Amino acid sequence: MFSVRDLPLARKLSLIVALTTVIGMAITSLASMVYQVFTFTNFMIVELGAVTEVLGKNGTAALRFQARRDAENTLSSLRAKDHISGAVLLNADGSILASYVRDDNKSIALPAVIKEGWEIDYQILTWTRHIHQDDDFIGTIYVESELDELYVQAAKSAVAMLFITLAAAALAFLLGFMFLRAVADPINNLIATANRVSKERDYSLRATKYADDDLGQLSVEFNQMLNEIELRDVEMERRVAQRTEELSRANSDLSGSLQEKVVLLKEIHHRVKNNLQVITSLLNLQARDIVDEGAQKLFINSQSRVQTMALIHERLYQSDNLSKVNFAEYIPALVDSLFSTYKTGSQEIDLQIDVEELMIELDQAIPCGLIVNELMSNALKYAFPEERSGTIVVQLHALEDNMLELNVSDNGIGLPEEVGLEANSTLGWQLLNILTRQMRGALEVLERRQGVHFRITFPLMLESTTKNMV
Amino acid sequence: MAEREVGEYQAKTALIYNFAKLVQWPDSAFIADDSPFVFAFLAPDTLGSAPEILRGKRIHGRVLEVRYYEDVQSIREGNVLFCSPDSLAKVLADAPVYRNSLHVLTIGQSGDFAERGGMVDLTFEEDQLAFIVNLVEARRANLEINANLLDLAAKVIVD
Numbered sequence: 001m002f003s004v005r006d007l008p009l010a011r012k013l014s015l016i017v018a019l020t021t022v023i024g025m026a027i028t029s030l031a032s033m034v035y036q037v038f039t040f041t042n043f044m045i046v047e048l049g050a051v052t053e054v055l056g057k058n059g060t061a062a063l064r065f066q067a068r069r070d071a072e073n074t075l076s077s078l079r080a081k082d083h084i085s086g087a088v089l090l091n092a093d094g095s096i097l098a099s100y101v102r103d104d105n106k107s108i109a110l111p112a113v114i115k116e117g118w119e120i121d122y123q124i125l126t127w128t129r130h131i132h133q134d135d136d137f138i139g140t141i142y143v144e145s146e147l148d149e150l151y152v153q154a155a156k157s158a159v160a161m162l163f164i165t166l167a168a169a170a171l172a173f174l175l176g177f178m179f180l181r182a183v184a185d186p187i188n189n190l191i192a193t194a195n196r197v198s199k200e201r202d203y204s205l206r207a208t209k210y211a212d213d214d215l216g217q218l219s220v221e222f223n224q225m226l227n228e229i230e231l232r233d234v235e236m237e238r239r240v241a242q243r244t245e246e247l248s249r250a251n252s253d254l255s256g257s258l259q260e261k262v263v264l265l266k267e268i269h270h271r272v273k274n275n276l277q278v279i280t281s282l283l284n285l286q287a288r289d290i291v292d293e294g295a296q297k298l299f300i301n302s303q304s305r306v307q308t309m310a311l312i313h314e315r316l317y318q319s320d321n322l323s324k325v326n327f328a329e330y331i332p333a334l335v336d337s338l339f340s341t342y343k344t345g346s347q348e349i350d351l352q353i354d355v356e357e358l359m360i361e362l363d364q365a366i367p368c369g370l371i372v373n374e375l376m377s378n379a380l381k382y383a384f385p386e387e388r389s390g391t392i393v394v395q396l397h398a399l400e401d402n403m404l405e406l407n408v409s410d411n412g413i414g415l416p417e418e419v420g421l422e423a424n425s426t427l428g429w430q431l432l433n434i435l436t437r438q439m440r441g442a443l444e445v446l447e448r449r450q451g452v453h454f455r456i457t458f459p460l461m462l463e464s465t466t467k468n469m470v
Numbered sequence: 471m472a473e474r475e476v477g478e479y480q481a482k483t484a485l486i487y488n489f490a491k492l493v494q495w496p497d498s499a500f501i502a503d504d505s506p507f508v509f510a511f512l513a514p515d516t517l518g519s520a521p522e523i524l525r526g527k528r529i530h531g532r533v534l535e536v537r538y539y540e541d542v543q544s545i546r547e548g549n550v551l552f553c554s555p556d557s558l559a560k561v562l563a564d565a566p567v568y569r570n571s572l573h574v575l576t577i578g579q580s581g582d583f584a585e586r587g588g589m590v591d592l593t594f595e596e597d598q599l600a601f602i603v604n605l606v607e608a609r610r611a612n613l614e615i616n617a618n619l620l621d622l623a624a625k626v627i628v629d
Contacts, residue, residue, distance in 0.1 A: 060621070061618045061620055064617065064620075065615075065620045065626065065628070067615075067616070067617035067620070069614050070614075070616055070617040070618070142576065305604065391585045
């Protein structure tokens with residue numbers, strides 16, 4: 001919808017000037033027309049007064065000598081005046097000596113009481129003048145004038161004023177459009193500059209100052225504002241750069257510190273692993289000297305358990321993550337180690353390892369590794385006697401709800417009836433139960449006759465929770 | 471003829487001519503549309519030869535003729551008759567001109583011409599040429615004398 005508010009500034013100013021001109025001209029024209037009508041009416045009154053005076057003087061002799069023809073001739077001179085519709089020359093006694101009517105079809109209606117002077121209404125102007133001869137009243141002249149000429153004059157004035165008003169308005173609009181650019185151009189320039197600054201984020205732009213007027217002052221203030229923004233940006237960039245440098249330096253310091261800690265941790269894990277391996281080697285050397293086969297097995301079991309823990313630390317210092325162990329790498333290494341420790345015969349034992357890429361915290365990785373160690377070592381020691389062949393399967397998968405499932409099974413001879421599964425039956429079982437509890441897990445024996453199948457389900461501990469484990 | 475008289479006659483001739491121009495004759499005063507306008511001078515008041523200057527002029531759209539008559543009986547035509555007061559009574563009673571038209575403007579130059587039944591009496595007032603009008607006689611003859619002319623008259627007899 002068209003709205004004056006949305007017009008460009010120059011067009012709006014031109015319109016305002018034109019409207020002001022039209023209103024001003026209309027008021028002036030109206031006043032002028034009223035003045036003209038008033039003046040013309042006065043002129044008509046004065047002119048008709050002069051006419052009646054002349055007629056009175058010219059009719060004096062006719063009245064005096066009752067010369068009707070002369071009186072009529074005198075009145076007929078009014079034919080030269082188009083606006084005079086009629087006249088009557090009256091004797092002193094009020095009888096009509098002569099009369100004149102412009103339109104023969106009309107007649108003059110004399111007023112009931114004839115008063116000297118003029119009277120006017122919407123249609124006619126009348127002038128009455130008494131005629132004297134040597135101070136004697138000898139008659140009266142009465143003249144009527146139509147006001148058509150007045151209305152025609154007023155109409156002409158109105159039309160002329162209308163044309164003048166329209167012409168003035170058009171001229172004002174055009175001149176306004178031309179001259180008001182002096183006002184609109186600085187503002188438009190200011191708006192264009194502001195738009196460009198807003199769109200391009202270029203605070204180096206400046207508005208043009210056209211003159212030392214208010215708009216020029218506004219441009220200066222606007223440019224000053226841009227200056228301040230630009231300076232503020234420069235200062236901000238300087239501060240950001242300074243802050244970034246500080247942060248970078250701090251980050252570098254932290255990285256260095258972290259790196260030192262990583263190196264330190266790796267060194268610790270390395271040393272722990274080395275120490276555990278020393279223990280393993282000591283247990284191995286000690287076991288060689290033991291004659292009792294049962295005691296020797298206990299040494300070997302302990303060696304295996306220490307080795308299991310050493311492997312965890314080896315995995316940790318060899319990886320980038322110093323707190324979590326990737327079981328997809330750890331389990332195969334552990335199984336290899338157990339194989340080399342316990343497989344003494346020449347039977348074919350197939351190993352099937354199916355472990356997901358799972359990162360497990362150190363505190364949970366050690367009990368989990370020890371559980372695998374216990375179950376694998378049992379399988380290697382007891383499942384395949386007398387050089388029997390078979391398969392051992394190790395599986396570790398993630399379940400729903402952040403749960404993990406560890407399956408260790410074999411297709412060996414199964415568990416003899418006399419082997420109990422109570423927590424206090426053997427050290428191995430005790431360890432299994434303790435380690436499972438430590439992981440807040442559950443141990444199930446799914447099969448014990450046709451091979452053995454253990455399943456342990458446990459929640460994957462987060463770092464914060466693993467620290468609280470006992 | 472004295473020089474003063476010549477000047478007076480010329481002035482009176484001019485006055486008569488201009489006076490006649492300001493008097494309206496009825497149409498019946500003329501026999502035909504092309505009838506001349508006749509200025510008649512009855513002896514002995516003939517204003518000398520001064521009226522000769524009027525010959526050939528036109529008045530009221532007609533050719534002006536100047537005619538001189540020696541006696542009343544010989545006056546056959548005349549729209550303006552200049553005569554003495556003594557002749558006036560005879561003229562009014564017996565002049566053949568009245569058989570053709572009663573509308574004759576009679577003009578004289580004595581102090582009582584108008585009072586004795588004439589219409590215009592050329593006279594002097596304070597050495598200035600003036601005239602007296604007998605409006606009653608003029609209207610009786612259906613002659614309309616311009617009111618403004620009457621206004622200039624030294625005297626107008628209206629009743």
